[in-house]
Amino acid sequence: MNEGQRHFHEELSQVKVRLLAMSGEAEAALCLAVDSVLERDLDKAKRVIAGDKVIDALEVEVEGQCIRLLATQQPMARDLRMLTSALKIGNDLERVGDHAVNIAQSAERLAQSRPITPEPEMIEMAKLARGMLADAIEAFVREDAVAGRDVCRRDDKVDALHNSVFRILLTHMMEDPHMISAGMDLFLVSRNLERVADLATNIGEEVVFLVEGKSIKHHAEDGGS
Secondary structure (H helix, E strand, O other): OOHHHHHHHHHHHHHHHHHHHHHHHHHHHHHHHHHHHHOOOHHHHHHHHHHHHHHHHHHHHHHHHHHHHHHHHOOOHHHHHHHHHHHHHHHHHHHHHHHHHHHHHHHHHHOOOOOOOOOHHHHHHHHHHHHHHHHHHHHHHHOOHHHHHHHHHOHHHHHHHHHHHHHHHHHHHHHOHHHHHHHHHHHHHHHHHHHHHHHHHHHHHHHHHHHHOOOOHHHHHHOOO
């Protein structure tokens, strides 16, 4: 490996390190946002909202480094897939941060209303979404397509829980109109958790593309069914 190649692969490693830092920030924000809902903790909600700029700044760094490497190194094959995947994953993690902010904003509104116990399904959704996100990033770092596919398969469970939460909240709101405002915010929390799981699935799909050069988005692998 010549000096130029060595330097290029060092920079690729730096991209991975930045994405890991971004993932850590996004996971922490999501965990804090969910806690702010469950504990009716306004301080935690405010910390999530204020901390979003850190995730945004990391995405700008990742994007700048990837674009510079694409322009100056003109990578081929797997190195090219690594950089294009890193760009997309950086964007996905930035959006996870945005969803954490959305959840924190719902928590701020919920803290002003009478206490309502979130459904167990929502708590399970939060646990699953956080696990999917952590496992998707680990699959990317290890370049593990099997683990990437496993993350994608878990998305259906989160979707089913989201549908259950919607039905339960709708029933509560019909029975007690005073609960409509809080019920809508709890639904928004559920919707944002479902979107985080979708973003983790996107990352899992990118891992498969990186390792195998194969797209499994929109069920491309099984003939579009």
